[in-house]
Amino acid sequence: MKILLVGASGLLGGALSATLAQRGHQVLRASRRHTGHHVDISDCATITALYERTGAVDAVICAAGSTPYKPLHQLTHDDYLTGFHNKALGQIDLVRLGLRSVAPRGSFTLTTGILAREPIVTSAAASAANGAVEAFVRAAALETAPVRVNAVSPTVITEALDRYADFFPGFEPVPLQKVVQAYIRSVEGAETGRVFALG
Ligand SMILES: NC(=O)c1ccc[n+]([C@@H]2O[C@H](COP(=O)([O-])OP(=O)(O)OC[C@H]3O[C@@H](n4cnc5c(N)ncnc54)[C@H](OP(=O)(O)O)[C@@H]3O)[C@@H](O)[C@H]2O)c1
Incomplete structure (x- = not known):
């Protein structure tokens, strides 16, 4: 398959890129910097330009998206907007603007996270954005058939504990390769409207 990542x-994207290539897929690597294809998912014009460059693809995976982390009483209107633009609307726009570029029975696989269902202190903006993406996936899948839409929702990843261990005390981490397998299931399988929760 020709897969836009x-x-x-x-x-996560690096591990996905390696595994997808090992499985024989052609991977078109995108991000704001340091990849063959430029895109900023918070900027619709760059998403449109990306699909114009890639042409038709069999699958789109998004392993990007960030949100602010602050105590609830410090989160501003702009913080919520920033989180929503970068994690929720960015991924929604990837689907919205990419529907005509994805092959019949092709797929979109978005990324959310455990904070949608198991919040932590400082996660209100992140939890809201992740929850929005999961609700979108379930609703969008009703109307995109035969194109499929899923999300992968991992807990903290073992290989990211150096960055996040202090935020997730007592949370059992999930190995990166186990997370990668959920994306393989979404891309190579037949399911749609699913949120694959890990942890
Ligand atoms: N790591 C974990 O434990 C964990 C657990 C659950 C969920 N997640 C979620 O999984 C996703 C990936 O996590 P990660 O740890 O792999 O993050 P990461 O190492 O920080 O990588 C993020 C990737 O996304 C790109 N990116 C960031 N903002 C972008 C934008 N606006 N437009 C296009 N590309 C953008 C980055 O490249 P550029 O900066 O060059 O654009 C980079 O390639 C995130 O949504 C995260 O919330 C991670």
Whole structure:
């Protein structure tokens, strides 16, 4: 398959890129910097330009998206907007603007996270954005058939504990390769409207 992978230079994106290539897929790697294809998912014009460059693809994976982390009483209107633009609307726009570029029975696989269902202190903006993406996936799948739409929702990844261990005390981490397998299931399988929760 010809697969567009957004966030390809990150921890998750790097592992996905390697595994997809090992499985014989052609991977088009995209992010804001350091990949063959430029895109900023918070900027619709760059998403449109990306699809114009890639042409038709069989699958789109998004492993990008960030949100602010602050105590609830410090989160501003702009913080929520920033989180929503970068994690929720960015991924929604990847689907919205990419529907005509994805092959019949092709797929979009978005990325959310455990904070949609198991919040932590400081995660209100992140939890809201992740929850929005999961609700979108379930609703969009009703109307995109035969194109499929899923999300992968991991807990903290073992290989990211150096960055996030302090935020997730007592949370059992999930190995990166187990997370990668959920994307393989979404891309190579037949399911749609699913949120694959890990942890
Ligand atoms: N790591 C974890 O434990 C964990 C757990 C659950 C969920 N997640 C979610 O999984 C996703 C990936 O996590 P990660 O740890 O792999 O992150 P990461 O290492 O920081 O990588 C993020 C990737 O996304 C790209 N990116 C960031 N903002 C972008 C934008 N606006 N437009 C296009 N590309 C953008 C980055 O490259 P550029 O900066 O060059 O654009 C990079 O390639 C995130 O949504 C994260 O919330 C991660």
